[in-house]
Amino acid sequence: MNSPVGRLDCDERGGRMWERYCSFLDLSVEGFIARQEELLQQQLRLLVGSPWGDLFLGKRAPRDAAELRSQVPLTTYQDYLPYLGKDRENLLPVRPYLWAHTSDRCGSFKWVPYTRQAYDSLADISIACFILACASKKGEVNLRKGDRILYNLPPRPYMSGFIGFGILERFPFRPIIPLEIAESMDFKERTKASFREALTSGVDFVASMTSVLVKVGEDLTERANNGGGKLGKVVTQPGALGRLLKAKLQSGIEGRGMLPKDLWSPKAVMCWGIDTEVFRDRLNRHWGQVPYEVYACTEAGIIAMQAWNRRGQTLVPHAVFLEFLAENERVKVQQEPSYTPSTVLIDELQPGQRYELVITSFHGMPFVRYRVGHFVRVMDRDDHETGVRLPQVTFDGRADDLIDIAGFTRIDEKTIWRALVRCGINCADWVVRKEEQTGTPVLHLYLEDGPFQVGPGIARQLHDSLAAIDPFYRDLDRLLGIDPLRVTVLKKGTFKSYYEEKRKQGLGLLECVPSKMGPPDETVWDLKRLSSGG
Template sequence: ETLFAIFIFCTCKERGDIAVEEHCKVLYGLAPPPYISGTLGQKAAEELSVDFLPPMGEAELMSFEERIRRGFQLALSEGMDIFYGIPSVLVAVADQFGKGTGVKSLVPLLSKPKILLRLTKAILKSKLARRPLMPKDLWSLKGVVSAGTDNAIYKEKIEHLWGQYPLDVYAATEANFIAMQTWDYQGMTFIPHFNFLEFIPEREHLRLKKEPTYQAPTVLLDEVKAGEKYEVVISNFHGGPFVRYRLGDLIRITSLRNEELGIDIPQMTFDSRADDLIDIAGFAGLTEKTIWQALENSGVAYQDWTARREAKEEPVVRLYLELKENGDGRNEEQLAAAVHEQLRKLDGDYADVETMLQLKPLKVTLLRNGAFQEYISRQRAAGAELAHLKPPHINPSDGIINTLLNSVSPK
């Protein structure tokens, strides 16, 4: 029921508008079972009249990359109404089409009339608009649902490339759905019937990090305050095994109700992972979200990144960057200066580090092209689970950094 409600919200424009039809085509770009996304996909395939691309039975036998590739191939032939997946996948697919690599990969499929017709129409649209080919030229999506910490980073880009804003959903394998946006695409509304929700105030969370035996007090959903951050604690309903389980996520309460839609439940946004914090001399703490947003705002043409605090006489935040194939045109010092300036604008505490300590802590190290892909290939060959294929964006280990630095540039 909740998944069906999500499909309704991502496709409707106002109260009472239901645009989901039987056999609507959904490209399901999330993790397979036993992750909650895959389990929900199985249930939805059984109970809802939607057609998944590729079909769930077929998809479960594929790797994540194979499933996404096959899903888009089917979407080119059969069409696509809804995308449910990770925002970065949408951006990566759009980038391939914009550079022409996506179109080249379709050449073997052009013998199929439906694909040839769709692609021809899309290329004509882009030519008339005098811009590169975009996914919105290929598909007129009814809705996009995203589940990932990068939704806030990419939502404007997704709307530009795909023609729809992504509906943000907050869920976890241990907790099922926790919150989701409605059709106004503002804060996420808590879904209170999957778990009993408790919240550790940020000040108590910080004390708990310093004193692991401290018994931090919690507040309930009707006791949270607008503008404050909290760590989420869940106890499963419906026979789930988790009791007073700390998810390790920090969320921010944006308001106590949705005034415009008359929803009398607190509204939230995802802030960061509780352990995804780079401390800078006790003055500032950089999160994954802040660094990611600074990279986007600075216009760096990057493929992927990771960052950590490194032990030096002065506090240093080392940002390891792999640029896209054509590069960026700027050297490490220039890239560091551009990202540093955006961090100053996004985080007042970070700006104070320079103002009060006369320090610019950000340093950039460029990685070889293909470094992250080589790491993923090594992890896959070692049998790593999907969640551990990519390096973490924040605080990677020495071993991960050494692997990235020692990668072999592709020939």
């Protein structure tokens, strides 16, 4: 990643930096849409006449957003799979600069080609995140040359690994552990080395996946509660010893174990991941400040970020073209796959409503009306506190049949089936969903009892089976020490009773069978009620 890019001048005045990276927060809804349309038309010019455009735009090439939305069908990753690969780069509208990946179902990867322009745009948006994360008001820029970053990023070709390098091409931050060295370490080794160095150097920014930050805080607290011996063994510099003693004194005065906030006072703690809302209070307790949240995915880059008040997130106009699929339209597609759903744009979003995100790439990237598989919930039409006139959203979970656990693994129905069969459980009646228990996300399987005789150790058996099948699930235990699986055994005949009850209510056949992946609260309540004889 040595190609020269527009590196920031460290002495550039804050006002100029704010204008360069954060001025999108001043846009009206009309200005947002105009910027989207401008970038979309640039993308359409790249697509039209290319093999990729022939594949995904159809015979009548759209000229603007209205024609794109009316003429081109929605897509999923499966539509692109036959054409994505380093041996088929000639099909793409622009030759890739790099290939990034993210975890997909059954332990496989989704590969995404990034153009140089898209990579540069993502790095620019990342700088905006850093500026806003440590700001307390509009126009305030607190970035300084040599600011020390405690990163814990997955290695390239994960997208967040590439972002780490892209940020350093733009601003002279100083990672606690150089990225080239850090990405050659395993997770535990990297965490230990980072903390050892940070005890001496101090920390200005913390940036990591949410689940990783929680694990780091808990590991530190556990060491301290066990007498601090492990921490003391890594202290070799006087500055580190002084920092550690001060932290032990502070935590002792407050009558609790040592926490990261006793050791460091960073400008910002930045995190991303599906579980951020669940862990927000715990991160605040560990680090002494409300975490700054970013919404991103490999296919689209950074889509939204918080302003300086750290409440709702504002969508970024220059990341991807954004459409929103209302839940009632999604239901129609599920009931009738041939149905053509309608989407809305940002000016039609309704507060309190949830929408599935649909994107079209900018900057020569490949996706056209692509269903990312994520829900966003609209919190408000704007943010009166900051003066931002754009809708405020929050990431509200997955919209596909995948269940995300700690950002490490995405469990699908096929994986659950394989785990059950591997344990010798031949049962068709089950549902699984993500829940929160005592402030921790869990994967909860509701399984009907039967002739296979569910025993008391079934949860452990299924956990081991999932770990054997899915390497990403295995990493939850190996790297973070997380066993997310919970199993509730339902009385035999529960699912039959559920079906009969719904039929009596006049529901259609499909509505009488609960969704196996991520059923709503009402479905689970009904199953538990019927299992208990209610």
